Amino acid sequence: MTLKNQANDGQQQIDLKFMKKAIALARKSELAGEIPIAALVVDKNGRIISQSTNLRETKTTVLGHAELVALHRACKKLGSWRLNGCTLYVTLEPCFMCAGALVQARIDRVVFATHDPKAGALGSVADLSNHEKLNHRFVTQQGPLQEESSQMLKNFFKKKRTQN
Amino acid sequence: MTLKNQANDGQQQIDLKFMKKAIALARKSELAGEIPIAALVVDKNGRIISQSTNLRETKTTVLGHAELVALHRACKKLGSWRLNGCTLYVTLEPCFMCAGALVQARIDRVVFATHDPKAGALGSVADLSNHEKLNHRFVTQQGPLQEESSQMLKNFFKKKRTQN
Numbered sequence: 001m002t003l004k005n006q007a008n009d010g011q012q013q014i015d016l017k018f019m020k021k022a023i024a025l026a027r028k029s030e031l032a033g034e035i036p037i038a039a040l041v042v043d044k045n046g047r048i049i050s051q052s053t054n055l056r057e058t059k060t061t062v063l064g065h066a067e068l069v070a071l072h073r074a075c076k077k078l079g080s081w082r083l084n085g086c087t088l089y090v091t092l093e094p095c096f097m098c099a100g101a102l103v104q105a106r107i108d109r110v111v112f113a114t115h116d117p118k119a120g121a122l123g124s125v126a127d128l129s130n131h132e133k134l135n136h137r138f139v140t141q142q143g144p145l146q147e148e149s150s151q152m153l154k155n156f157f158k159k160k161r162t163q164n
Numbered sequence: 165m166t167l168k169n170q171a172n173d174g175q176q177q178i179d180l181k182f183m184k185k186a187i188a189l190a191r192k193s194e195l196a197g198e199i200p201i202a203a204l205v206v207d208k209n210g211r212i213i214s215q216s217t218n219l220r221e222t223k224t225t226v227l228g229h230a231e232l233v234a235l236h237r238a239c240k241k242l243g244s245w246r247l248n249g250c251t252l253y254v255t256l257e258p259c260f261m262c263a264g265a266l267v268q269a270r271i272d273r274v275v276f277a278t279h280d281p282k283a284g285a286l287g288s289v290a291d292l293s294n295h296e297k298l299n300h301r302f303v304t305q306q307g308p309l310q311e312e313s314s315q316m317l318k319n320f321f322k323k324k325r326t327q328n
Contacts, residue, residue: 060240060244060245061239061240061245062235062236062239062245062247062268062269063235063236063239064245065268068227071226072225072227075226076224076225080224081220081225081226083226095264096260096267096285096292097260097261097265097267098261099264100259100261100262100263100264100285101227101261103260104226104229104259104261118297119299121260121264125295125297126290128260133282133283133289134260135282
């Protein structure tokens with residue numbers, strides 16, 4: 001194994017640890033009747049500075065997506081609307097609103113578990129992390145636990161259809 | 165004048181009335197050290213249900229754009245994250261984050277005073293109001309008081325450069 005591979009392996013372990021935590025949070029939010037999605041903001045020292053589940057129904061606001069709430073809480077904690085150096089972990093690829101917020105917040109890196117082919121704005125419908133016209137770019141990648149997140153969402157919508 | 169023109173003329177007068185109010189709000193926000201931008205949400209009966217200036221510095225959050233705060237307040241007032249039937253008036257063309265939020269909120273119509281050629285996502289850099297992949301579309305138009313809004317922003321940034 002080369003040194004570079006070792007470093008990549010270390011990063012993968014870190015990504016897995018945070019995504020496991022995001023998935024566990026998302027599972028809890030399902031119990032509150034929310035679409036099971038969760039997000040964490042981690043600073044450059046690997047410290048979780050904020051987290052949130054999807055709260056759109058609970059808080060009755062269009063700003064209730066997990067990513068937006070986590071970004072807002074991170075801003076409050078750091079006392080700045082700029083989150084340079086931070087990484088966002090999220091269980092589902094962000095929509096335009098959330099991807100746009102990540103650009104605005106000058107995030108460094110985003111890791112998501114599974115793609116959102118219908119509305120994802122970090123690779124599926126568009127890619128705002130690397131848009132030629134925008135003034136901030138960031139690293140984005142589809143990370144670990146794709147299957148877990150995808151199944152959790154599928155099961156949620158299946159159950160919802162049966163209930164209706 | 166045909167009946168259709170009369171109707172259009174009536175709508176133009178309504179748009180002018182609300183945009184004047186948005187411009188007046190934006191001027192106030194400049195005094196608080198914020199980029200002078202403001203937004204209003206108006207319901208289908210022509211009633212203002214929420215308004216906000218840009219509060220990004222004051223509230224220290226990336227979610228402080230005028231449109232997002234106005235949308236959030238409208239959701240709280242109506243008790244729903246869906247704002248079908250509502251119109252948003254804003255002094256500057258919304259960015260991806262805010263345009264994405266307008267899609268998420270199922271807004272009916274957006275009127276903005278002046279384009280944002282560098283970051284606007286309702287016609288300039290992209291047009292999220294009419295995106296083939298997204299599940300909601302809305303009417304969007306560049307409305308009255310373009311020159312007033314544009315000059316207000318130019319003066320703000322000119323003054324800021326002189327101060328620094």
